[in-house]
Amino acid sequence: MSKQFNDHFQRIVEEITSNYIEEELFLRRNKLELPNRSSIIEIINDFRRIMFPGYFGTEKLDDTLAPYYVGQKLASIYEHLKVQVELALSYKKGVKDDSVKQEAEELCVAFLNEIPRIQKIILTDIQAAYDGDPAAGNKEQVIFSYPGLYAVFVYRMAHELYIRNVPFIPRIMTEYAHSRTGIDINAGAVIGKYFFIDHGTGVVIGETTTIGDNVKLFQGVTLGALSTRGGQLLAGVKRHPTIEDNVTIYSGATILGGDTVIGADSVIGGNAFITKSIPPKTKVSIKNPELR
Amino acid sequence: MSKQFNDHFQRIVEEITSNYIEEELFLRRNKLELPNRSSIIEIINDFRRIMFPGYFGTEKLDDTLAPYYVGQKLASIYEHLKVQVELALSYKKGVKDDSVKQEAEELCVAFLNEIPRIQKIILTDIQAAYDGDPAAGNKEQVIFSYPGLYAVFVYRMAHELYIRNVPFIPRIMTEYAHSRTGIDINAGAVIGKYFFIDHGTGVVIGETTTIGDNVKLFQGVTLGALSTRGGQLLAGVKRHPTIEDNVTIYSGATILGGDTVIGADSVIGGNAFITKSIPPKTKVSIKNPELR
Amino acid sequence: MSKQFNDHFQRIVEEITSNYIEEELFLRRNKLELPNRSSIIEIINDFRRIMFPGYFGTEKLDDTLAPYYVGQKLASIYEHLKVQVELALSYKKGVKDDSVKQEAEELCVAFLNEIPRIQKIILTDIQAAYDGDPAAGNKEQVIFSYPGLYAVFVYRMAHELYIRNVPFIPRIMTEYAHSRTGIDINAGAVIGKYFFIDHGTGVVIGETTTIGDNVKLFQGVTLGALSTRGGQLLAGVKRHPTIEDNVTIYSGATILGGDTVIGADSVIGGNAFITKSIPPKTKVSIKNPELR
Amino acid sequence: MSKQFNDHFQRIVEEITSNYIEEELFLRRNKLELPNRSSIIEIINDFRRIMFPGYFGTEKLDDTLAPYYVGQKLASIYEHLKVQVELALSYKKGVKDDSVKQEAEELCVAFLNEIPRIQKIILTDIQAAYDGDPAAGNKEQVIFSYPGLYAVFVYRMAHELYIRNVPFIPRIMTEYAHSRTGIDINAGAVIGKYFFIDHGTGVVIGETTTIGDNVKLFQGVTLGALSTRGGQLLAGVKRHPTIEDNVTIYSGATILGGDTVIGADSVIGGNAFITKSIPPKTKVSIKNPELR
Amino acid sequence: MSKQFNDHFQRIVEEITSNYIEEELFLRRNKLELPNRSSIIEIINDFRRIMFPGYFGTEKLDDTLAPYYVGQKLASIYEHLKVQVELALSYKKGVKDDSVKQEAEELCVAFLNEIPRIQKIILTDIQAAYDGDPAAGNKEQVIFSYPGLYAVFVYRMAHELYIRNVPFIPRIMTEYAHSRTGIDINAGAVIGKYFFIDHGTGVVIGETTTIGDNVKLFQGVTLGALSTRGGQLLAGVKRHPTIEDNVTIYSGATILGGDTVIGADSVIGGNAFITKSIPPKTKVSIKNPELR
Amino acid sequence: MSKQFNDHFQRIVEEITSNYIEEELFLRRNKLELPNRSSIIEIINDFRRIMFPGYFGTEKLDDTLAPYYVGQKLASIYEHLKVQVELALSYKKGVKDDSVKQEAEELCVAFLNEIPRIQKIILTDIQAAYDGDPAAGNKEQVIFSYPGLYAVFVYRMAHELYIRNVPFIPRIMTEYAHSRTGIDINAGAVIGKYFFIDHGTGVVIGETTTIGDNVKLFQGVTLGALSTRGGQLLAGVKRHPTIEDNVTIYSGATILGGDTVIGADSVIGGNAFITKSIPPKTKVSIKNPELR
Incomplete structure (x- = not known):
C-alpha cells in the first residue's frame, strides 16, 4: 500500500474505534x-x-x-x-x-x-x-x-x-x-386455534392484537396501531385490534386501533381500510374503481 | 438435573411421542x-x-x-x-x-x-x-x-x-x-413470454391464472380468487383471472375471480380493486384521496 | 441409460450449448x-x-x-x-x-x-x-x-x-x-438522517427518490414512478417523489412521480394513492369503506 | 482457449473415456x-x-x-x-x-x-x-x-x-x-483384552494374527507374514504370528510367520527380528552395536 | 422395524446406559x-x-x-x-x-x-x-x-x-x-534451537528427553524409555535419554534410558540400538548384513 | 482486560510485528x-x-x-x-x-x-x-x-x-x-510400472531414487542418502539408490547411497541395512537375535 493509503487507513481505524467508545451500545455496554x-x-x-x-x-x-x-x-x-x-x-x-x-x-x-x-x-x-x-x-x-x-x-x-x-x-x-x-407476527399477539394465513407476504400483526379461533387472513393484511406517535410511552398499551372468531380478512385490508373490534363471523373485503369496530356477521367491501 | 426436572422431562417425551402416534401425518404415514x-x-x-x-x-x-x-x-x-x-x-x-x-x-x-x-x-x-x-x-x-x-x-x-x-x-x-x-407464483399458472414483475414483493398469482405475452406487474399485485370458502371442493376449478397480452398492472392492484378477464393492451392503475372483466385497451385507475 | 435416453441427452446438450453460443449474454460476452x-x-x-x-x-x-x-x-x-x-x-x-x-x-x-x-x-x-x-x-x-x-x-x-x-x-x-x-431501496435514492421503516415488507423506494431527515415509513409504502413506459429512455431522469423532513407515511400508501413533493411535517394515511404534490403540514387520509 | 488447446482437450477427454470403457473396474462394473x-x-x-x-x-x-x-x-x-x-x-x-x-x-x-x-x-x-x-x-x-x-x-x-x-x-x-x-491393524486379527499400543506409528498387525490378553506393543512393531509371494493363493491361510498372554514387544521388533508363537509372559526387545517360535517367559534382545 | 428388533433395541440401549453408569469416566465424572x-x-x-x-x-x-x-x-x-x-x-x-x-x-x-x-x-x-x-x-x-x-x-x-x-x-x-x-514428540521434552527432523514418520521423543542445539533426526528414531514396567510409579522420573549439541541420528536408530547420554558432535548410524551413553564426537554404526 | 494485560498485549503485538519485519520470509518477501x-x-x-x-x-x-x-x-x-x-x-x-x-x-x-x-x-x-x-x-x-x-x-x-x-x-x-x-515419496524419484507398497507407514523414497518395474516395498523401508552433511551443495546430485526390476524389499530395510544398486530379482530381508550394491538375484537377510 502507498504511504497515503497507510495514513488514511490508520485514521479511519481511529475514527471507528472512537465511534465505538463514544456510543454506549458498543464497548460501553455492561460487558x-x-x-x-x-x-x-x-x-x-x-x-x-x-x-x-x-x-x-x-x-x-x-x-x-x-x-x-x-x-x-x-x-x-x-x-x-x-x-x-x-x-x-x-x-x-x-x-x-x-x-x-x-x-x-x-x-x-x-x-x-x-x-x-x-x-x-x-x-x-x-x-x-x-x-x-x-x-x-x-x-x-x-x-x-x-x-x-x-x-x-x-x-x-x-x-x-x-x-x-x-x-x-x-x-x-x-x-x-x-x-x-x-x-410479521409480533410475539406478543394472542392468537386462537385453526389460524390460517394464505400467501402471507406483507401481513403485519401487532404486539397487542387479539385473534379468536378459525380466523383466516390473506397477504398484505395489516392489524396495526392508529398512530405510533407516542413512541415508547405507548409500550404495553393495547393499541392493535381485536378479531373475533370465524373472521376472514382478504388481501390488503388494513385494520387499525386498540379499540377496534371485528365482530365474529365477519368478512373484510380486500383493500378495506378500517379504523372503527365492525359488528358481528358483517361483510365489508370497497367499491370497484372507476374506469376511464 | 433435579429429580423434578427428570420427571417433567420423561412425561413431556411421552406426551410428544403420543402426539406422533395419534396423528396420521407422522408415524402413521404409509412409511x-x-x-x-x-x-x-x-x-x-x-x-x-x-x-x-x-x-x-x-x-x-x-x-x-x-x-x-x-x-x-x-x-x-x-x-x-x-x-x-x-x-x-x-x-x-x-x-x-x-x-x-x-x-x-x-x-x-x-x-x-x-x-x-x-x-x-x-x-x-x-x-x-x-x-x-x-x-x-x-x-x-x-x-x-x-x-x-x-x-x-x-x-x-x-x-x-x-x-x-x-x-x-x-x-x-x-x-x-x-x-x-x-x-408467490403458483406453479399451475399459465404465463406467456416477455413477462416482467418489477420489485415484486407481495405479488400473488393464483393456481388457475392465465397470463398472455408482454405482461408487466408491479409489487403487491394480487391475481386471486374471489372467495375460497369452498375449500377443497374448488380444487381444479378455474378461480383466478385471465390477463391478456400487453397488459400492465401497477402496484397494489387486486384482480379477482375465474371469470374476470383483463383485455389486451389495458393498464390497471395502482391499488385498483377489480372483480369484473375489463375490455381491451382500457385504463383503470382509482381517484386520489381527499385531503383533510 | 437406454439408447433412447442417450440420443435425447446428447441432443439436449447440443441445443443448450447452441443457446449459449447464440446469446451474447453467455459465451459471447467479452470474456x-x-x-x-x-x-x-x-x-x-x-x-x-x-x-x-x-x-x-x-x-x-x-x-x-x-x-x-x-x-x-x-x-x-x-x-x-x-x-x-x-x-x-x-x-x-x-x-x-x-x-x-x-x-x-x-x-x-x-x-x-x-x-x-x-x-x-x-x-x-x-x-x-x-x-x-x-x-x-x-x-x-x-x-x-x-x-x-x-x-x-x-x-x-x-x-x-x-x-x-x-x-x-x-x-x-x-x-x-x-x-x-x-x-426494496434503490441504491440511488438520497435519504436523510433518523430514517425508520417499520415492519417494512413491500416497501419500494425508487432510484431517484429524495427523502429528508426524520422520515418514517410503514410496510407496503411505494415511492415510485408514474409510468415506466419510457423504459431505458428514462434512465437518469428524476421520476420518483421527494419527501421532505418529518414526514410519516402509513402502510400501503403509494406516492408516484418525479414532480411529486410531500411537504415537510405531513402525514400520509394508510393506502393513500398520491400522484400530486402535498403542501407541508398536511394530513392525507382515505375514507373508511362502505359496509354492506 | 486456443484452437490447439481445444484439439488437445477433446482428444484427452476421449482417451480417458476410452480408458474407462476398457477397464472393467470403471464403467463396466456390474452397475x-x-x-x-x-x-x-x-x-x-x-x-x-x-x-x-x-x-x-x-x-x-x-x-x-x-x-x-x-x-x-x-x-x-x-x-x-x-x-x-x-x-x-x-x-x-x-x-x-x-x-x-x-x-x-x-x-x-x-x-x-x-x-x-x-x-x-x-x-x-x-x-x-x-x-x-x-x-x-x-x-x-x-x-x-x-x-x-x-x-x-x-x-x-x-x-x-x-x-x-x-x-x-x-x-x-x-x-x-x-x-x-x-x-495398521487388519480387521481379521483376533485380539484379547487389555491391549495397548504405545506411540504406535508403523505398527502392522496382519490379518491372521492372534493376540492374547494383556499384550503391549510399541511403535514400529510388525506382526507379519514371512513372504507374500503366493499372492491371492494365500488368502485365508494362517500366515501371521500368534502372541500369547502378557507379552511385551518393544519398538521396531519384527515377528513373522503363521507358525511363529511368542509364548506367554515373554518380552521381545526393540528391533528384534523373529521368524521362529519363542518359548514362554523368554526375553529376547539384540546386542548393542559396535562403536567405531 | 419388527417386534424382535424393537426388543433387542431397547435392551441394547439399557445395557449401554448401564455401562455409562457403572464406569466413572462417563456419567459419574465430576460433572x-x-x-x-x-x-x-x-x-x-x-x-x-x-x-x-x-x-x-x-x-x-x-x-x-x-x-x-x-x-x-x-x-x-x-x-x-x-x-x-x-x-x-x-x-x-x-x-x-x-x-x-x-x-x-x-x-x-x-x-x-x-x-x-x-x-x-x-x-x-x-x-x-x-x-x-x-x-x-x-x-x-x-x-x-x-x-x-x-x-x-x-x-x-x-x-x-x-x-x-x-x-x-x-x-x-x-x-x-x-x-x-x-x-510423536511429548510436550515434556526439552529441545534446543536449530532442531530438524527429516521425513520423520515413526519418530518418538519421550517425555523426559533432553535435546541440545543443532540436533538432526531422521525417520523412525526412538528416544525412549528402557522399560515402562513401572507404569504410573515412573511418572516424573527421568527415563528418556539426553542428546547433546550437534548430534545427528540416522533413520531407525533407537536410544533408550534416562541415564543414556549421546555426547556432543556424535553421529548415530541407521538402525543402531543404544542403551548406554556414548562419548562426544563418536560415530556409531551397525555392520552390514550377511548375504546369503 | 486489566491495565497490565493491555500493556503486555500491545508490547507482544509489537514484538511479533517486528519479527515479521526483520525476517525476509514474511513481509519482506517480494510481495x-x-x-x-x-x-x-x-x-x-x-x-x-x-x-x-x-x-x-x-x-x-x-x-x-x-x-x-x-x-x-x-x-x-x-x-x-x-x-x-x-x-x-x-x-x-x-x-x-x-x-x-x-x-x-x-x-x-x-x-x-x-x-x-x-x-x-x-x-x-x-x-x-x-x-x-x-x-x-x-x-x-x-x-x-x-x-x-x-x-x-x-x-x-x-x-x-x-x-x-x-x-x-x-x-x-x-x-x-x-x-x-x-x-514419503519425493516427487523427483523415478518409478516404474507395477509398483506396490504394502502397509507403507514409514517408507521414505528419496529425490534421486530410481526404481524399476514390478518392485514391492513393505512398511518402514528407507531408500535414502548416506549422509546429508553436504546440505544444499548436494542439490541435484544422485544420492539415493537404484532398485532394478522385480525386487522385493521387506519391512524396515534401509538402503542408502547414490551408487548403491539393488540388482534385478533380488530380495532384501526385513531390517537389513545396506550401503553397497547387491548383485542381481541375491537374497539378503539378517540373522535372528540371540535369546537371553
Whole structure:
C-alpha cells in the first residue's frame, strides 16, 4: 500500500474505534454478552424437527425409535435455549449470577412443558390451511411449503417466551420468520386455534392484537396501531385490534386501533381500510374503481 | 438435573411421542419417505447454473468447454430430480415399485427435453425486464439481481413438473422462490413470454391464472380468487383471472375471480380493486384521496 | 441409460450449448469475469460486524482490542471489495488493465473513508427506530432484529458505491437486503438522517427518490414512478417523489412521480394513492369503506 | 482457449473415456453402487460418540438423558450402517434384492448387539494404556489423545463386521484409523483384552494374527507374514504370528510367520527380528552395536 | 422395524446406559466439562497463521496492516485458549470457580508473552531444515510442506503449556501433530534451537528427553524409555535419554534410558540400538548384513 | 482486560510485528502471493475422481455420460492448476507477467496430456497390489483403502510437475500424501510400472531414487542418502539408490547411497541395512537375535 493509503487507513481505524467508545451500545455496554442469533435460529430448526418428525430431517421413526428421538431433540433444545435465555436475562438485568441461571432453567422447563400442547394447536392450523386453500392438495404440502404455517409455528413458540418475559429472543425468532416469509407476527399477539394465513407476504400483526379461533387472513393484511406517535410511552398499551372468531380478512385490508373490534363471523373485503369496530356477521367491501 | 426436572422431562417425551402416534401425518404415514426440501433447492441452484452460465458459479466456459459443462450439469439435475420425483410419486400413490421408478425416469427425460425451450423463453423475460425498468442499466444486472426474474425462472421450471402431475415438488420450488423474493407464483399458472414483475414483493398469482405475452406487474399485485370458502371442493376449478397480452398492472392492484378477464393492451392503475372483466385497451385507475 | 435416453441427452446438450453460443449474454460476452455475488454478501456481513461490534460475531472487545479488530476487518473489507470493484469496472469497460485496478483501489479507499460517517448516521437510524416503535423495548433489539434497520444499513453502504458509479455491486447489495427484508431501496435514492421503516415488507423506494431527515415509513409504502413506459429512455431522469423532513407515511400508501413533493411535517394515511404534490403540514387520509 | 488447446482437450477427454470403457473396474462394473467412504467415516464418529459419551461431542448427559442419547445415536448408526452394508453385500454378490436387504438388516442388528460388550473390552484397553504409560496422567487423556486406543477402538468395531463377512467396510474402517494413527491393524486379527499400543506409528498387525490378553506393543512393531509371494493363493491361510498372554514387544521388533508363537509372559526387545517360535517367559534382545 | 428388533433395541440401549453408569469416566465424572479437541485444533491453526503470516491464509500484509492482523489473531488465540485452559484446570481440580478462571487468564497471558521468542526459535528450525536437506529448494518450501517443522512447531507451543502444568491440552496438541506427521514428540521434552527432523514418520521423543542445539533426526528414531514396567510409579522420573549439541541420528536408530547420554558432535548410524551413553564426537554404526 | 494485560498485549503485538519485519520470509518477501495449499489438495481430490470414476464421488456414469464428466473435471483441474502453477512460477521468478501466465498454461496443457498415460500406469499398480496381498480380496478394495496406492497415485501426478520444474506444488502434493499415509515419496524419484507398497507407514523414497518395474516395498523401508552433511551443495546430485526390476524389499530395510544398486530379482530381508550394491538375484537377510 502507498504511504497515503497507510495514513488514511490508520485514521479511519481511529475514527471507528472512537465511534465505538463514544456510543454506549458498543464497548460501553455492561460487558455482558448478548444472545446469539445463529444459535436461536438453530433452536427454531430443532423445534421444527420435533414438531414435524420426518419432514425436515432424514430420521426414520417408528413407535420404538420415536421416544429416543424426542428425548434427544428435547434435551438439545433445552441445553441451547437455556444458554440463550440466560444471556438474554443477564443482559437485561445487567448481572450474571446463579439466580439468573436458576431463572433461565425454570423458564426453559416451563417452556418444554408447553410443547405437547403447542403441537396440538399447530395441528389445528394445518387443518385450517388444508380446508382453506383449494390449491393445497394435501396436508403434507402445507407442512412442507406453506409460509403461513411456518410463521405461525414460529410465533407460537416465541409467544411462550414472550409471556414469560424473556427479552430479545422472541423478537429474534419472529423476525427470522418474517425474513423468510414476509409475515410479521409480533410475539406478543394472542392468537386462537385453526389460524390460517394464505400467501402471507406483507401481513403485519401487532404486539397487542387479539385473534379468536378459525380466523383466516390473506397477504398484505395489516392489524396495526392508529398512530405510533407516542413512541415508547405507548409500550404495553393495547393499541392493535381485536378479531373475533370465524373472521376472514382478504388481501390488503388494513385494520387499525386498540379499540377496534371485528365482530365474529365477519368478512373484510380486500383493500378495506378500517379504523372503527365492525359488528358481528358483517361483510365489508370497497367499491370497484372507476374506469376511464 | 433435579429429580423434578427428570420427571417433567420423561412425561413431556411421552406426551410428544403420543402426539406422533395419534396423528396420521407422522408415524402413521404409509412409511414412505417424503421428498427432501434441501435436495430440491440444490436442483434449483443447478438449474440456475445451467440456465445462466458464468453468473452464479466460477466456471469459465468457451465453445470447447461448454458442452462438457452442460452435459455434466444436466446429468446431475437428472440424477437428483429423478430421486425426488420418485419419492414424490411413491408417497402420493402409497407404493414404491419399479413402475413408479420408470414413471419418474420418463418424467425427468421429458423435463430435460424442455430445458432448451425454457431457456429461450427466459431470455425474453430478461429482455422485458431490461426494456421495462429504467434503473436496470444492463441485462447482466437483471440476471444477477432481479427478484422478479428469479421468481419467474423458478416458476417456469416448476410449471413443467406441475403439468406432468408431479406432486409436492412444484410447490416446494415456488415457495422457495416466494421465500427469497416475496413473489408467490403458483406453479399451475399459465404465463406467456416477455413477462416482467418489477420489485415484486407481495405479488400473488393464483393456481388457475392465465397470463398472455408482454405482461408487466408491479409489487403487491394480487391475481386471486374471489372467495375460497369452498375449500377443497374448488380444487381444479378455474378461480383466478385471465390477463391478456400487453397488459400492465401497477402496484397494489387486486384482480379477482375465474371469470374476470383483463383485455389486451389495458393498464390497471395502482391499488385498483377489480372483480369484473375489463375490455381491451382500457385504463383503470382509482381517484386520489381527499385531503383533510 | 437406454439408447433412447442417450440420443435425447446428447441432443439436449447440443441445443443448450447452441443457446449459449447464440446469446451474447453467455459465451459471447467479452470474456471478462463478472463480480461474485457470494463474495459481495460476505462483504456486507463483514461490514455489519464492523458497524455493530459485539452483535453478530463472537468477538469480545474492549478499548485495547478494538483498534486491532477494526483494522483487521477494515483490511478484509478493503481486500475483498477491491477485487469485486475491479471486476465490475472491467466488465463495464470491456477491458482489464492497470488503470482499472488503480481506479478500483481509489474507489475503495474513498469508500473506507466514509465508514465512520456512515456509522454515525446509522446510529441516528437506530434512535429513530427506538423512538418510533413502542414494541422496540431497547436499542439492542433494533440492531438485532429490525428488518428496516438492516435494509437501511445496506442501502447506506451501497449508496456510497452508487454515487461513485460502481456498476453491478450496489444493486446486488440492495437486492440481497430486499430478499431478506422485503424492503426494496434503490441504491440511488438520497435519504436523510433518523430514517425508520417499520415492519417494512413491500416497501419500494425508487432510484431517484429524495427523502429528508426524520422520515418514517410503514410496510407496503411505494415511492415510485408514474409510468415506466419510457423504459431505458428514462434512465437518469428524476421520476420518483421527494419527501421532505418529518414526514410519516402509513402502510400501503403509494406516492408516484418525479414532480411529486410531500411537504415537510405531513402525514400520509394508510393506502393513500398520491400522484400530486402535498403542501407541508398536511394530513392525507382515505375514507373508511362502505359496509354492506 | 486456443484452437490447439481445444484439439488437445477433446482428444484427452476421449482417451480417458476410452480408458474407462476398457477397464472393467470403471464403467463396466456390474452397475451396482459401491459403499461410500465418507459415510463409513461418519459411522465411526458416531460410534466413538456412543462409546465415549462426553468426550467428542457437546452433549451433557445424566442418568435421565443418557438413554435418549444412546437410543438416538444407536438408531443413527443402525440406519447408516444398514445402507452401507447393503451396498457392500450387493456389490459383492452382483445383485441388489430384498434378500440382500434382509441380510444387511440382520447383520446390523447382530452388530448392535455386540456394542455393550465391545464397550466393556475397550474399557480394559483404556486401563492397560493408563497402567502402561507413565506419561498418561489420567484415563481421560488416554481417551482423548492416544492413537493406540483409537486404532484399537476402530479395529474392535471393524472386526465384528469382518467376522460376519461384510466386504469392503472393515478394511475402509481400519485403513481410516491407519491413516490417522500410522497403526495398521487388519480387521481379521483376533485380539484379547487389555491391549495397548504405545506411540504406535508403523505398527502392522496382519490379518491372521492372534493376540492374547494383556499384550503391549510399541511403535514400529510388525506382526507379519514371512513372504507374500503366493499372492491371492494365500488368502485365508494362517500366515501371521500368534502372541500369547502378557507379552511385551518393544519398538521396531519384527515377528513373522503363521507358525511363529511368542509364548506367554515373554518380552521381545526393540528391533528384534523373529521368524521362529519363542518359548514362554523368554526375553529376547539384540546386542548393542559396535562403536567405531 | 419388527417386534424382535424393537426388543433387542431397547435392551441394547439399557445395557449401554448401564455401562455409562457403572464406569466413572462417563456419567459419574465430576460433572465438569472436558476441554474441546476441535477448539484446540483451531487454536493450533490460528497460532500457525500468526507464526507464518502469508503462508496458510489469504491475508496480504504490509507494515501498516501487520499489527492489526497480529493483534486480532492474538486476541482470538487468547480468548479461545483461555476457555480451554479454564476447562482443563477445572476438570483436573474438580472445581470451577473464579480462582481457576483467574489462573487460566494468567497462564494465557504468560503464554502470549512467549510467542515472539518461540517465533524466533522456529526461524532457527527452518534454517536447520533448509541447511540440512538438499531437496529443500528454499525455506518457503520448508514452511509449507515439512512435517518435521510442523511437529516441532506444535511441540514448541505445547511445551509452554506443559511447563506451566496445564493438563490435557499439551498432549492433545502434540497428538494432533503426531496424527498428521507420524512424529510423536511429548510436550515434556526439552529441545534446543536449530532442531530438524527429516521425513520423520515413526519418530518418538519421550517425555523426559533432553535435546541440545543443532540436533538432526531422521525417520523412525526412538528416544525412549528402557522399560515402562513401572507404569504410573515412573511418572516424573527421568527415563528418556539426553542428546547433546550437534548430534545427528540416522533413520531407525533407537536410544533408550534416562541415564543414556549421546555426547556432543556424535553421529548415530541407521538402525543402531543404544542403551548406554556414548562419548562426544563418536560415530556409531551397525555392520552390514550377511548375504546369503 | 486489566491495565497490565493491555500493556503486555500491545508490547507482544509489537514484538511479533517486528519479527515479521526483520525476517525476509514474511513481509519482506517480494510481495508475490504463494500457492494455496488447500487449493492444491482440492486438485488432488479432483484428480482422484477423474482417475477412479465412481469410487470417491456420487456420480453414476455410463458410456453416454462419461465424456461430459471427464471434460468437466478436466476443465476444472486445468483452471485450478493453472492458477497455482502461475503463482508458483511467479514467486520463484520474482515477477508476475504475461510470459509467466503463458508458461503456466503450457505446462498445464502438457500435464493434462499425460493423464491418460498415468491412468494406465496406475492400473498396473492396482494389479500389483491385488497380486501381492493375500488380504486384498479384490481390486476395488485396493482403490478404496490402500494407502500405498494413494501415495503412489499422488506421486505419479506430482512427478509430472516436478520434471517440468514447477516449484512448490509437487512437494506440497507428496507431503499431503505423506501426511495421510506415512509414505514419503519425493516427487523427483523415478518409478516404474507395477509398483506396490504394502502397509507403507514409514517408507521414505528419496529425490534421486530410481526404481524399476514390478518392485514391492513393505512398511518402514528407507531408500535414502548416506549422509546429508553436504546440505544444499548436494542439490541435484544422485544420492539415493537404484532398485532394478522385480525386487522385493521387506519391512524396515534401509538402503542408502547414490551408487548403491539393488540388482534385478533380488530380495532384501526385513531390517537389513545396506550401503553397497547387491548383485542381481541375491537374497539378503539378517540373522535372528540371540535369546537371553
